[in-house]
Amino acid sequence: MAKEVIKVVTIGSLAFLGLIFVNTILLFLGHESSPGITGNSVADSLKEVYTEMSLASKIFLLVQFIALLIIFIYFIIKARKSIKERDEIAHLNVVKNPGGSKTDIDTLYEILKDRKQINIPSVGKAFRVSKELAMEWCRILENNDLATIDYPGFIGDPSVKLAVPESEKSKDKKDKDKDKKSDDKKDDKKDDKKDDKKDEKKIDKKDVDEKKDDKKPDQDKTNVEKPTETAAQKPKKRFNIFKKKKPLDTSVPVAQNVGVTDKDKKWVSEAIKKGLNEKDVSKLLQGLEKSKREQIVNYYKSVSK
Numbered sequence: 001m002a003k004e005v006i007k008v009v010t011i012g013s014l015a016f017l018g019l020i021f022v023n024t025i026l027l028f029l030g031h032e033s034s035p036g037i038t039g040n041s042v043a044d045s046l047k048e049v050y051t052e053m054s055l056a057s058k059i060f061l062l063v064q065f066i067a068l069l070i071i072f073i074y075f076i077i078k079a080r081k082s083i084k085e086r087d088e089i090a091h092l093n094v095v096k097n098p099g100g101s102k103t104d105i106d107t108l109y110e111i112l113k114d115r116k117q118i119n120i121p122s123v124g125k126a127f128r129v130s131k132e133l134a135m136e137w138c139r140i141l142e143n144n145d146l147a148t149i150d151y152p153g154f155i156g157d158p159s160v161k162l163a164v165p166e167s168e169k170s171k172d173k174k175d176k177d178k179d180k181k182s183d184d185k186k187d188d189k190k191d192d193k194k195d196d197k198k199d200e201k202k203i204d205k206k207d208v209d210e211k212k213d214d215k216k217p218d219q220d221k222t223n224v225e226k227p228t229e230t231a232a233q234k235p236k237k238r239f240n241i242f243k244k245k246k247p248l249d250t251s252v253p254v255a256q257n258v259g260v261t262d263k264d265k266k267w268v269s270e271a272i273k274k275g276l277n278e279k280d281v282s283k284l285l286q287g288l289e290k291s292k293r294e295q296i297v298n299y300y301k302s303v304s305k
Contacts, residue, residue, distance in 0.1 A: 011075065085122050104129075105137050109146060117161045120149075260299045268300050278304075 053061070102110075104127055112118060124134035138160040141147035151158045260268075271281055281300050285293040 085119065085125065105140060108137055109141060112141070112147060112160065112162050115162075117150075117159055119157050119159045121157045123160070260295050264296055265299065265303075268296065268303060271300065272304055 108123060108127070120134050120138055121131055123138070124131045127134065135149075135158070138147060138149050141160065142149055142163075145163055147163050148161050149158055150161055268281075271284075276284075278297065278300060282293065282297055285296055288296070
């Protein structure tokens, strides 16, 4: 194998040098050389020769360099391929007919189970048989569902791959399905946890709102000296005598056993403006204690006169 690599590299190098030599001769053929080489005379000479060349000569020169590049790349690929085959053959460790109980095909299958994939030319070189015979062995393995032959599209050699048994395929499929189901369950659990957290937040918010409502003073247990601002500012009922007039705020200050406050006076002033009489005022103040109601009614009488 080392000899083949050296041969490929040698042929490529010779072809490379040969093309350079031919192009140099074609480039300077028919041109007089300068008496001496000084400074940039070589570069100037090349420029002069190139400018004096015809279009056909320039195209031919370009084609030559492209062909040179393609050949150089081709031999590099061949050299790398040869090195790869050499390494692959070295790792195969082929022992022909060990003990006389196994055939070469059995040995090839044992190696294939370990390597999973082998190039068919490497099989022929490892067993020291022709490429056609190695291909025939691989076809026998393929016909017995032990291997599959992979043919490359354009570049490269065919290779033989270890076939996966149906039982292992079904097992792998079951494992994939199982993993997928477990992932789905994990996602469902995550979604459930998120929903539970949202519900807990809603419940906590509801509890906080209920606690706030519990902290609000009860109308029946308020301080006797402070009327509830909610009752005075947010009316629960409206009483309208005249349809054309704005409705009167019928909510009354909730206070017990105290004198007439400023809010009470304001409420009485609004009642007078709306044209309510003493009977209407007394009716609207039914929710208060008798003493408080009498105080506000008396104040109404004194003001409305």
